Amino acid sequence: MPFLNLSHVTTYTYRQPVSFGEHRIMVRPRESYDQHLLAATLHIDPEPVELRWLQDVFGNSVAIATFDRQATRLSFDSRIHLHHAPAEIEHVDIEDYARSYPFTYSSEDMPDLLRSIERQHLDPLRQIDGWARRFLQDGRTDTLALLTEMTTAIRREFTYVPRAEKGTQTPIETLSRRKGTCRDYAMLMIEAVRALGFAARFVSGYVYDPAGSGRSSGVVGGGNTHAWVRVYLPGSGWVEFDPTNGIIGSRGLIRVAIARDIYQAVPISGTWSGFPGSFIDMDVAVVVDTAPTQIDHAAPAGTMMEEPA
Incomplete structure (x- = not known):
C-alpha cells in the first residue's frame, strides 16, 4: 500500500x-x-x-x-x-567489517557520529550496560542479530502502557519497571546500543499496519504520534528499529523528526x-x-x- x-x-x-x-x-x-x-x-x-x-x-x-x-x-x-515504499530487513546490507560486533566506525564517519554515540543519561551502577551485554555472545556477535534481538526482547518482555502526561521515564526507570510507552522504550534502546558503542538517534513519527487497511489497529502505539530508534550501520546507513512493535526496517513507520535526544x-x-x-x-x-x-x-x-x- x-x-x-x-x-x-x-x-x-x-x-x-x-x-x-x-x-x-x-x-x-x-x-x-x-x-x-x-x-x-x-x-x-x-x-x-x-x-x-x-x-x-x-x-x-x-x-x-x-x-x-x-x-x-x-x-x-x-x-x-x-x-x-518501506525498506525491509532483508535490504539491510552491512559492510564486511561491521557485520560482526564489536567493530569500529570508519575514521570518515566517526566525527559526525560522535554526538549520537554519547550517553545522555547517568548509569552509575551500569544497569543499562549490563542489560545491553546480555545480547552479546562469546567471541563475536552478528551485528544485525544483536540489534534485532534487543528490539524484539523489549517488545516481548516489557508491558506497553499508554501515558498521556508529558515527559519520559529514564532508561533505568523503564528497565526496572518493565513497562512504559513507545518513547520510554525508544530511549531505553538508544542508551543500550550507545553503551555498546553504536550511534543511535530518536525518531518521532507515525505507525500503521501495512498488512491491514492502513489504519494502526494491528500495531501498538497507533492513534497518536509514535517513537522508535535509528542505528547507524555501515553499508546501510541509518536503519529503523521499533522496540514497541518489534519492527526492523521502515515497514509501517513514517518518519517526521529525527534527533539526538527526545526533547529535540x-x-x-x-x-x-x-x-x-x-x-x-x-x-x-x-x-x-x-x-x-x-x-x-x-x-x-x-x-x-x-x-x-
Missing part, C-alpha cells in the same frame, strides 16, 4: 480565553528515498498572525506559529498525502498565559489510511495550504 492519507489533529481546550505564545510544530514527514511527500496542509485555529517554516539542525521541517488573539480552544490539523523532536510545543487552572485537556487523534494515487489539492476555507511536495 504505497499511497497513504494521514490525519493528525491536536486540540487544546481551556476554561476561559487564554493568550498563546509561540508554538513550534513538527508534523511534516521527512523526504527520503522510501517516503515522498505529495501534498500537505496545516490548518491552525485560531489562525496565527504569522506562520513561518524552517529546517532545524537535523533537517527536520519545523513550523513556527505566533498568535495575537485569545481563545478557549487551540487546534492543529495536519493532513498529509504521501507515497511510502517534540511534535507540538508552545506556551499559553491566563488564569491558573484554565487548562482543561489535550486531545490527539492520528489516522493513517490507504489512498488513491491522485487527490484533490483544493484546501477548505481557513486552511493554510502548502504546495504539493
